Amino acid sequence: MTAPVSQDGNPRSSAGVSNRQQQFEALVRAHSSELYRYAYWLCGQDALAQDLVQETFLRAWRSLDGLRENVAAKAWLTTILRREHARLYERKPMPTTDITDLELCDTAPGPEHLGEDSVVRAAIAKLEEKYREPLVLQVLGGFSCAEIARQLDITEAAVMTQVFRARQKLKALLEGGEKEAVLYGLP
Amino acid sequence: MDCLEFRRQLGTDPRSLDRAARDHLESCAFCADAHGRAQAFETRLASAMSVAVPEGLADRILLAQLTGERQRQRTGRSRVTWIALAAAACAVLALGVVRYSRPPVPGMALSDLVAAHVTGPEERSALLLRDPLPADTVRHAFADRGVTLASVPSNVAYVSECGIQKYRSVHMVMPENGVPVSVVYIVQQRAKASQDFHRNGLVGREVPMAQGTLVMLAQDSGRFDALEHTWRNAIEGSPDIAAGSR
Numbered sequence: 400m401t402a403p404v405s406q407d408g409n410p411r412s413s414a415g416v417s418n419r420q421q422q423f424e425a426l427v428r429a430h431s432s433e434l435y436r437y438a439y440w441l442c443g444q445d446a447l448a449q450d451l452v453q454e455t456f457l458r459a460w461r462s463l464d465g466l467r468e469n470v471a472a473k474a475w476l477t478t479i480l481r482r483e484h485a486r487l488y489e490r491k492p493m494p495t496t497d498i499t500d501l502e503l504c505d506t507a508p509g510p511e512h513l514g515e516d517s518v519v520r521a522a523i524a525k526l527e528e529k530y531r532e533p534l535v536l537q538v539l540g541g542f543s544c545a546e547i548a549r550q551l552d553i554t555e556a557a558v559m560t561q562v563f564r565a566r567q568k569l570k571a572l573l574e575g576g577e578k579e580a581v582l583y584g585l586p
Numbered sequence: 587m588d589c590l591e592f593r594r595q596l597g598t599d600p601r602s603l604d605r606a607a608r609d610h611l612e613s614c615a616f617c618a619d620a621h622g623r624a625q626a627f628e629t630r631l632a633s634a635m636s637v638a639v640p641e642g643l644a645d646r647i648l649l650a651q652l653t654g655e656r657q658r659q660r661t662g663r664s665r666v667t668w669i670a671l672a673a674a675a676c677a678v679l680a681l682g683v684v685r686y687s688r689p690p691v692p693g694m695a696l697s698d699l700v701a702a703h704v705t706g707p708e709e710r711s712a713l714l715l716r717d718p719l720p721a722d723t724v725r726h727a728f729a730d731r732g733v734t735l736a737s738v739p740s741n742v743a744y745v746s747e748c749g750i751q752k753y754r755s756v757h758m759v760m761p762e763n764g765v766p767v768s769v770v771y772i773v774q775q776r777a778k779a780s781q782d783f784h785r786n787g788l789v790g791r792e793v794p795m796a797q798g799t800l801v802m803l804a805q806d807s808g809r810f811d812a813l814e815h816t817w818r819n820a821i822e823g824s825p826d827i828a829a830g831s832r
Contacts, residue, residue, distance in 0.1 A: 417710075420711060424648060427647050427648055427651075431639075431643050432639040432643070436637055445640065449640060449646075453646065456651065457650065457651060457654060515634075516633055517634075519630055520637075523635065535635060538628065538631050538632050539632070539635050539636070543602065544598065566597055566627070567597070
């Protein structure tokens with residue numbers, strides 16, 4: 400007989416309940432939304448983003464013992480997702496449709512595509528991937544430039560340049576002109 | 587820090603300015619304006635990037651992991667060596683001889699086995715699932731067990747064809763208002779009579795139904811009557827022909 404377990408899913412005692420399973424559930428609950436959004440901005444497709452997140456967590460489950468500290472979980476999961484995304488393209492060359500031609504231009508947009516957000520989303524989608532990805536990691540993931548540099552395997556200075564340029568390009572798309580970059584003589 | 591350096595830092599990471607930048611911010615009204623604009627822009631960006639997350643995503647991931655883990659364990663079991671298989675076969679034969687030569691072990695009633703199964707570590711995650719499955723998924727699970735459902739009750743968030751020791755079952759979780767009820771239909775094993783019971787801190791009810799037994803477990807028995815009625819209609823087709831009613 401196993402230990403008592405509450406029907407709300409919470410263990411009444413830790414005995415008999417897999418700590419590993421509990422840790423995994425906590426990871427999924429805590430990070431699946433954020434990872435989905437990151438995946439969405441990587442691939443631009445809802446279904447593919449969901450597949451990527453699911454595959455990421457299944458891989459994470461298989462190597463969960465390698466996760467020493469929960470505080471590092473987000474970066475660890477993000478790395479797995481990036482690799483899974485790259486692997487997906489290695490396995491099966493995807494059609495090279497531009498992200499702007501995909502769901503962002505849906506003729507029947509949902510509420511999330513309407514208004515101010517849709518304008519900004521269209522502008523983000525127009526960014527080159529090398530600008531968009533570090534920006535998404537910084538704004539959505541809350542990663543520092545140093546952390547992003549480790550994720551993307553580039554220098555911290557390169558990340559700083561890319562996120563700076565990404566913002567300038569977005570402002571140019573949304574407001575017109577690249578005023579500040581020109582004004583301050585930045586790359 | 588001068589204005590140029592501040593603007594570079596502001597454009598690079600507006601949400602984490604260092605001490606020097608914060609000092610500059612307090613002393614330069616021009617840069618303070620720029621900082622305000624940058625923060626507003628960051629808010630716009632964060633809002634736009636926060637696309638809607640599909641409902642039930644986490645539950646689907648957990649279900650996929652749970653299903654995969656169960657398959658892996660089954661596969662793992664099938665990879666034992668021939669020697670181990672032979673030893674196991676001998677053990678099974680020996681146990682079989684002993685088992686069928688005397689009555690079932692006292693204390694291991696159907697209710698005990700089902701309670702242990704639904705609260706076990708392999709099945710625990712199923713209690714977290716909330717999104718209803720398609721009716722066909724439930725129907726197919728019963729069909730695989732040789733039971734044709736007359737109707738499919740709604741709000742089944744989890745279904746699995748589980749073996750509970752020697753019994754073949756369809757194990758389901760039916761949440762309502764976030765509170766799950768575990769529902770297990772044991773095929774080809776009909777209880778003699780309905781009975782309520784307490785196991786593992788849960789309340790339960792087992793009900794003879796068609797050729798099998800429906801077992802329900804939850805924190806309280808508030809939904810048992812309604813679920814029993816619903817499942818009797820689904821399994822037996824009509825309350826008029828219900829056999830073994832309470």
